[in-house]
């Protein structure tokens with residue numbers, strides 16, 4: 067046997083070369099994206115050599131003007147470089163202008179009147195008697211109790227309260243993103259019930275954003291624009307809107323900057339600062355010019371200057387454009403506190419105050435709780451301390467304060483009573499008849515607010531008047547009665563701004579950017595597959611074409627398959643990251659779940675197939691498995707299917723499991739079943755507890771092993787004329803020490819020289835394992851298995867997203 071007897075060099079060499087070019091392409095592309103300096107330096111070098119060439123040619127023509135020509139070329143190219151990198155320089159007046167021109171650029175309604183939706187539709191939101199309870203093992207717990215309030219266009223409202231007060235719960239209900247718990251109460255938009263389509267007029271900016279770290283600011287915004295903006299918008303209009311909103315948030319000069327953050331797998335990618343990320347979140351939120359913007363702790367994680375900047379943007383946005391901005395906030399510094407028009411203060415799920423910011427102190431003063439600016443600092447801090455109970459509050463620090471639930475409940479009841487009864491409005495019963503009267507709801511609300519206890523009626527003067535809020539606009543008949551999840555509205559139409567294909571295309575684009583720009587994904591996986599294949603191929607290189615290679619061939623077919631069961635573990639962090647993305651997007655109701663899932667499968671599958679084939683063909687060619695295009699293709703098809711199944715099962719486990727550790731545990735159970743029930747280590751006929759062998763139906767590896775074995779050994783013979791060597795004879799003698807036959811020269815001679823026409827029929831191998839399923843049946847079973855894993859993954863994804871809703 068010579069080394070190259072069986073190795074299929076024409077297969078493995080091109081595959082290995084392709085794998086390196088393919089992976090190298092993505093590595094270099096990603097590297098240059100992370101660090102564009104080498105590319106810029108290369109361009110500079112090229113431009114200067116072009117300049118030198120030009121200069122030389124002009125010098126050769128004679129004259130002084132060639133020198134100037136040189137400079138022209140260099141300057142032109144340099145300008146292009148700096149434009150491409152998006153960098154404008156710290157002192158660049160144009161960059162500074164982005165911030166200065168915010169209001170004029172964004173809030174010029176007339177400029178966008180033709181597009182319609184960039185004009186913020188001014189709405190008045192009112193919520194009444196909101197309650198939220200949870201049924202827990204310890205009984206029913208009330209997390210929100212009889213909460214009232216309202217917001218007018220142009221207002222910026224703060225949602226304050228100690229930890230666990232119910233701020234997030236309230237905001238989720240107002241934002242129509244609450245689907246857990248038993249809810250009741252009324253949510254009115256311009257005096258009418260909030261419908262499901264109204265969610266499109268609102269934006270929810272979560273505390274933690276959900277951006278793909280490897281996408282640029284502009285790409286991120288384009289993704290949201292494609293999904294959020296109505297289908298009637300052209301691509302150019304969407305692009306213009308993205309630029310406009312980025313400019314509004316002072317991010318226009320960061321369009322080509324990566325968002326940055328931690329990639330799945332732990333690699334840290336530098337990108338936007340914390341404040342810039344927050345502004346990007348807000349920018350994504352206001353793309354579709356929502357009437358109401360909800361922000362969950364927009365200043366958390368920011369230093370005080372960044373926090374002030376972000377809140378400044380929000381304030382300007384609300385004031386100039388007429389958005390309602392409602393933000394939950396912890397301990398705002400005084401400059402931020404003074405930006406809020408109105409405040410809602412919650413404690414232990416109860417409404418302690420809702421009204422104009424400056425009325426907070428007088429209201430509690432009216433209840434006997436005095437505020438001393440010199441002792442208590444910012445009024446918001448004092449109010450938070452005042453309503454926080456459950457810890458010792460020394461009188462010398464806190465003065466007369468609320469110390470127990472009884473006092474808290476009394477103060478809350480007094481506020482709710484003053485808010486409802488004293489303003490002369492009867493709380494709604496849920497019957498639309500009770501609403502019919504001579505006055506419109508808007509007029510009633512206005513009247514009520516003007517009569518608020520201890521209130522200087524600044525509501526009408528400030529926010530309403532300045533924002534153009536006209537109470538006469540509101541004619542109310544119906545109320546949204548929130549009784550249970552999903553009952554806020556029943557209308558299905560209008561839930562999505564864009565169609566299925568647009569959502570699919572946007573998700574597909576994002577997925578492609580996400581996987582190809584993560585060095586641990588496409589490029590890393592292809593290289594890993596190629597190098598493990600080379601290692602395995604070297605071990606089994608050119609196994610030979612006689613009967614002695616049968617054992618090696620059998621082992622090799624199994625090794626290929628067991629590798630595919632194990633390799634997906636390297637990508638577990640990617641699957642877990644996917645889950646996080648989907649859950650966040652699903653809660654924001656960004657797109658249809660099937661559009662996302664289809665996009666994900668279509669984007670990732672080709673790369674998975676490439677990796678699997680790289681591995682399979684490299685090993686196949688190096689080891690020299692059965693030659694022939696048909697066998698190579700059959701082996702490739704079965705190996706790829708098993709690889710896709712393994713990836714999908716691990717993906718499903720990552721979605722199903724609450725964390726990565728549990729995902730590993732679930733995956734290992736599956737992998738163990740694959741290996742143990744493969745029929746390789748122990749054949750099913752040898753198992754004592756036969757009932758256990760039913761687990762084989764779960765083992766995709768078993769089917770794949772059968773498929774590869776049939777491809778490799780079906781109707782195949784190998785010459786065995788060389789017989790057993792001395793080592794083989796010694797092995798048999800050791801194995802059967804009492805055998806008289808093995809000591810007989812005639813037997814030994816027969817084993818060593820079986821004859822020139824000796825052949826080993828490998829159908830015997832298949833019979834030993836009881837493998838006889840034709841290739842197409844095996845292919846069909848594995849394909850069906852793959853479909854089932856996809857269905858399971860999709861269903862788990864939807865269920866988990868529902869379960870993890872708020």
Ligand SMILES: Nc1ncnc2c1ncn2[C@@H]1O[C@H](COP(=O)(O)OP(=O)(O)OP(=O)(O)O)[C@@H](O)[C@H]1O
Pocket residue numbers: 200202207209227228229230231232233234235236246
């Ligand atoms: N699914 C749930 N089951 C039971 N209790 C819950 C559930 N979700 C929230 N709660 C409870 O509801 C209360 C209010 O929670 P919420 O998150 O609204 O408070 P918060 O004011 O936003 O708090 P923080 O400022 O700490 O975020 C908390 O006591 C919380 O434990």
